[in-house]
Amino acid sequence: MALVQQIGGRLLQLVFVLWAVATILFLMFRLMPGNPLAAYIDVTFTEEQQLALMAKFGLDRPLWEQYFIYLWNLLHGELGDSFFYRQPVFDRLMVLLPNTLILAFGSLIIAYAFGIIAGSYLAWKRGSVGEQVAIPLVLTTRAMPEFWLGMVLLAVFSFWLGWFPAGGMRSPGAEFDSVGALYTSRDFLAHLVLPIATLAIYSQGLPLLLMRSNMLDVMREDFVTMARIKGLSSFTVVVRHAARNALLPVMTSFAIGVGYQIQGNVVVETVFSWPGIGRELVNAVAASDYPLAQGAFLLIAVVFVLMNFIADMLYGLLDPRVSHA
Amino acid sequence: MKTLLYAAASAAVLAGLAVPAMAEGDKIREITITTRPQAAQPSEFQFVQIIAQEWRKLGLDVKIDVMPWEQMADLVWYNRDKWDVTAWQMVGRPERSDPDELIYNLYHSSTAPKGYNFLGYSNTDYDAVVEAQRIETDPDVRQKLMKEAQAILAKDQPAMMLVHPKSTFAYDNTVWDSASVVDQGGIGIKNVWTFMGLTPLGDKKDIVLNSSDNIQGINPLWISGSTDSWITELVWDRLMRIGPDGLPQPWAAESVEWNSPTSITVTLRDGMKWHDGKPVTAEDVKFSYEAAMGEEAPMYKPFVGNIETIEIDGNKITFTLKNASAAFLTSSLAKLNLIPKHVWEPVLSDLAGSEDNAESHQEAKPIGSGPFKFSSWATNEEVVLDANKDHWSAPKADRWVLRIVPNTEAALGMLRSGEMNFLSDFPGDPKILVAASEADGDLDVVSTVDIGFRYVAFNNRRPPFNDPAFRVALSTAINRDLIVGAAFKGFAVKSNSVISPALPFWHNEEIVEFETGVDLAKEILEDAGYTLDGGKLHYPDGVQETLSE
Numbered sequence: 001m002a003l004v005q006q007i008g009g010r011l012l013q014l015v016f017v018l019w020a021v022a023t024i025l026f027l028m029f030r031l032m033p034g035n036p037l038a039a040y041i042d043v044t045f046t047e048e049q050q051l052a053l054m055a056k057f058g059l060d061r062p063l064w065e066q067y068f069i070y071l072w073n074l075l076h077g078e079l080g081d082s083f084f085y086r087q088p089v090f091d092r093l094m095v096l097l098p099n100t101l102i103l104a105f106g107s108l109i110i111a112y113a114f115g116i117i118a119g120s121y122l123a124w125k126r127g128s129v130g131e132q133v134a135i136p137l138v139l140t141t142r143a144m145p146e147f148w149l150g151m152v153l154l155a156v157f158s159f160w161l162g163w164f165p166a167g168g169m170r171s172p173g174a175e176f177d178s179v180g181a182l183y184t185s186r187d188f189l190a191h192l193v194l195p196i197a198t199l200a201i202y203s204q205g206l207p208l209l210l211m212r213s214n215m216l217d218v219m220r221e222d223f224v225t226m227a228r229i230k231g232l233s234s235f236t237v238v239v240r241h242a243a244r245n246a247l248l249p250v251m252t253s254f255a256i257g258v259g260y261q262i263q264g265n266v267v268v269e270t271v272f273s274w275p276g277i278g279r280e281l282v283n284a285v286a287a288s289d290y291p292l293a294q295g296a297f298l299l300i301a302v303v304f305v306l307m308n309f310i311a312d313m314l315y316g317l318l319d320p321r322v323s324h325a
Numbered sequence: 326m327k328t329l330l331y332a333a334a335s336a337a338v339l340a341g342l343a344v345p346a347m348a349e350g351d352k353i354r355e356i357t358i359t360t361r362p363q364a365a366q367p368s369e370f371q372f373v374q375i376i377a378q379e380w381r382k383l384g385l386d387v388k389i390d391v392m393p394w395e396q397m398a399d400l401v402w403y404n405r406d407k408w409d410v411t412a413w414q415m416v417g418r419p420e421r422s423d424p425d426e427l428i429y430n431l432y433h434s435s436t437a438p439k440g441y442n443f444l445g446y447s448n449t450d451y452d453a454v455v456e457a458q459r460i461e462t463d464p465d466v467r468q469k470l471m472k473e474a475q476a477i478l479a480k481d482q483p484a485m486m487l488v489h490p491k492s493t494f495a496y497d498n499t500v501w502d503s504a505s506v507v508d509q510g511g512i513g514i515k516n517v518w519t520f521m522g523l524t525p526l527g528d529k530k531d532i533v534l535n536s537s538d539n540i541q542g543i544n545p546l547w548i549s550g551s552t553d554s555w556i557t558e559l560v561w562d563r564l565m566r567i568g569p570d571g572l573p574q575p576w577a578a579e580s581v582e583w584n585s586p587t588s589i590t591v592t593l594r595d596g597m598k599w600h601d602g603k604p605v606t607a608e609d610v611k612f613s614y615e616a617a618m619g620e621e622a623p624m625y626k627p628f629v630g631n632i633e634t635i636e637i638d639g640n641k642i643t644f645t646l647k648n649a650s651a652a653f654l655t656s657s658l659a660k661l662n663l664i665p666k667h668v669w670e671p672v673l674s675d676l677a678g679s680e681d682n683a684e685s686h687q688e689a690k691p692i693g694s695g696p697f698k699f700s701s702w703a704t705n706e707e708v709v710l711d712a713n714k715d716h717w718s719a720p721k722a723d724r725w726v727l728r729i730v731p732n733t734e735a736a737l738g739m740l741r742s743g744e745m746n747f748l749s750d751f752p753g754d755p756k757i758l759v760a761a762s763e764a765d766g767d768l769d770v771v772s773t774v775d776i777g778f779r780y781v782a783f784n785n786r787r788p789p790f791n792d793p794a795f796r797v798a799l800s801t802a803i804n805r806d807l808i809v810g811a812a813f814k815g816f817a818v819k820s821n822s823v824i825s826p827a828l829p830f831w832h833n834e835e836i837v838e839f840e841t842g843v844d845l846a847k848e849i850l851e852d853a854g855y856t857l858d859g860g861k862l863h864y865p866d867g868v869q870e871t872l873s874e
Contacts (some may be wrong), residue, residue, distance in 0.1 A: 033392075033395070033396040033399065034393070034395030034396050034398075034399055035395060035398060035399035035402075035403060037403075038394060038395045038398035038399060038402070041398055041402055042441075042548075043415070043421075043426050043427065043430045043431065043441050044426065044430065044548075044624075044627050044628070045440070045441065046439075046440060046627060047438075047439035047440065048623070049623055049624065050439065052623055056680070081685065084541060085541055085542065086541075086542060086547075086684050086685040086687075087542075087685070087687060092704065095704045096704060096705065151734065154734075154735060154738065155738075158738065158742070159738045159741070159742055162742060165744060166735050166738050166739050166742065166744055167728075167730055167732065167735050167739065168706055168707065168728060168729075168730075169703075169706060170703075170706070170707075171744075172531065172533040172707065172726040172728055172744065172745070173531055173533070173707070173709050173724055173726040175700075175701055175709070270731045270732055271732050271735070272732070272735075273706075273728070273729060273730045273731055273732060273735060275703070275704060275705035275706040275729070279705060279731060280705065283539060286393070286395065287395070288395050
């Protein structure tokens with residue numbers, strides 16, 4: 001019963017956070033310099049057209065009225081129509097969201113799998129030559145800007161070696177019966193390699209370093225010493241006793257990392273011409289397309305908040321010492 | 326007129342009071358030039374730096390204000406009295422091959438309050454000339470009027486023309502026969518004639534090209550993004566098309582004949598079919614024009630505003646115009662997409678009662694009658710068109726695949742690696758393209774002088790820019806050859822007219838060359854009564870600075 005209450009409380013908080021985000025977004029875009037009609041300025045753009053567009057976009061109404069219409073629509077799950085594309089924001093985002101999630105989750109899973117294993121190994125081999133080489137290397141990959149790394153991978157593996165295509169999600173003109181058929185095709189996977197590698201290389205540093213330092217802490221604890229005294233092999237000690245305990249904070253950072261990863265996609269999606277939410281967001285902001293920009297940000301906020309929520313809940317399950325009280 | 330007033334005012338002052346010999350007005354305030362950021366518009370940013378530097382030599386304080394396009398458009402367009410000088414550009418489009426749109430809308434005084442004359446130029450002589458050319462149907466008389474209008478602008482310098490840039494595109498000459506590439510005057514090799522004509526040399530038969538912009542919509546009743554227009558031009562036919570020579574020629578029309586200056590009869594080509602197999606009829610043509618005349622396609626409305634009535638008789642369509650119009654062929658007959666009545670009539674009647682118009686109606690599978698048929702569209706990724714082999718001008722290629730590539734470097738890499746075979750959008754430095762072509766040997770790069778242009782607009786409403794002599798002096802201070810070389814790396818020609826040399830019939834050749842230089846500019850300022858005091862430029866005697874903060 002207490003658990004249900006806790007979850008209920010957290011969900012209420014979540015709704016409050018999303019309302020705050022929605023409000024900030026609304027104000028932010030309207031206070032930003034610029035004008036959504038700028039995209040239409042043309043020699044043949046007449047005064048009547050300007051007025052008609054203002055009315056069509058609802059920009060002729062007072063700000064408070066726009067705000068309440070916006071909130072009312074949000075409550076009904078209605079994100080409105082994009083100014084720029086004249087199509088429902090929700091439909092556009094739902095087409096693009098899977099593309100972004102594949103990149104974000106795919107790269108994070110690779111980064112974390114690698115980071116956890118390599119981090120444990122480096123903690124185990126602390127003080128070795130291998131570690132002395134590996135740590136600066138990891139720090140270097142952490143410090144490389146994503147767009148630079150992406151361009152380097154593109155130059156080497158696409159333009160020079162010709163192993164992978166240079167952009168997009170499919171070969172020019174390749175048509176598939178369904179989205180599912182596209183995502184499971186060889187063609188798609190070939191296009192996925194470079195962007196996912198860029199993001200994975202960029203993100204593996206955090207789990208690796210986190211895992212390593214947690215391991216070092218855990219390995220100083222009494223129960224590890226106890227396990228060693230029992231005469232267990234050092235592999236068993238590291239994997240069965242130390243790593244399992246060091247894993248908890250890393251798992252939390254994974255959940256939060258998903259949110260960050262979606263933001264980080266902006267750059268990678270542009271470098272690799274990947275049709276995702278990140279590019280859509282940047283274009284929408286540049287075009288003062290309020291409904292689309294608000295919708296995209298809100299969607300990212302929802303993913304972010306949800307992942308935090310899941311992390312909180314998971315933590316309690318994985319480590320009974322943490323209570324939700 | 327103004328100078329006369331100033332002269333009268335200073336004469337009165339001289340008569341009444343003992344004024345020192347070195348009479349002068351207030352110091353001119355710091356003037357601001359707005360431009361877009363270097364990352365977005367490197368050439369523009371560069372020429373604004375050069376211009377500011379030259380103007381400072383005249384004794385002016387010049388500030389450069391860098392802002393993104395949305396913000397700049399908001400300032401210049403919606404706050405017409407709040408800016409001094411701004412960099413600006415016009416892009417070339419096939420319909421602009423008739424200069425009416427540019428010469429009229431840019432500087433006629435009627436468009437100053439809310440239309441495209443955002444810089445607020447007002448000259449009754451100019452108005453009269455551009456009104457006259459609009460209704461003149463004799464090409465030779467109209468040519469004279471066009472040249473006169475250009476001469477007036479050259480004398481008044483409401484804006485300072487800089488260059489007509491060159492459009493630079495490239496293609497893979499191992500995939501496409503070079504002889505089948507058409508260089509359209511003022512537009513470049515990226516045009517419908519090239520896409521219809523491109524002849525494959527080997528097994529690769531898909532035209533794979535790029536755009537850095539997303540597609541907004543594929544809609545024959547909505548003028549959306551410029552990349553979108555590449556698609557509409559291929560999927561939908563028009564009664565006429567702008568030919569490679571820049572002149573309108575019959576297209577879906579078998580023939581076009583003027584009955585009188587206000588009446589024109591079009592004979593529809595036989596045997597045309599919509600992509601769903603139904604025949605194209607005169608009824609469809611009439612419907613297409615009436616759709617634009619109604620309320621559901623507001624962006625096309627200005628192009629049909631001059632049509633009084635449309636009558637059909639068999640396969641003949643007669644348009645009666647309200648006023649004689651020389652540009653009607655280009656701006657209406659070569660502009661409007663022919664749409665199937667059986668598809669759009671129910672859509673438009675549904676829309677009639679609603680808030681939305683046809684611009685928000687995206688067909689799942691657009692139906693036109695053009696040389697290419699719509700095949701698929703993946704959001705922000707690609708658009709695929711199939712060749713319409715039944716068309717009377719059927720393309721030689723199999724498909725037309727437009728890839729959305731926001732990364733310019735990657736676009737060039739794709740062209741070089743063969744992932745793409747036609748570079749239709751390259752916002753980068755054209756010199757890089759030329760170098761790539763020299764290194765690889767299988768790329769052809771073609772540069773064409775554009776109809777569009779780059780310029781610097783003066784706010785004619787605000788002193789000191791309301792004084793033509795001041796504007797002329799500022800324009801004289803700038804060496805255009807320097808701009809071409811330094812800001813455009815030679816990929817442009819210098820300009821002093823809104824009508825590009827790419828349109829030789831209308832372009833006024835005589836005004837292009839004029840002497841420039843800071844010393845000459847100083848002389849003009851001095852003659853107009855401006856004085857230097859402590860190295861700073863002052864207004865003529867008696868003129869006060871009303872706008873300083």
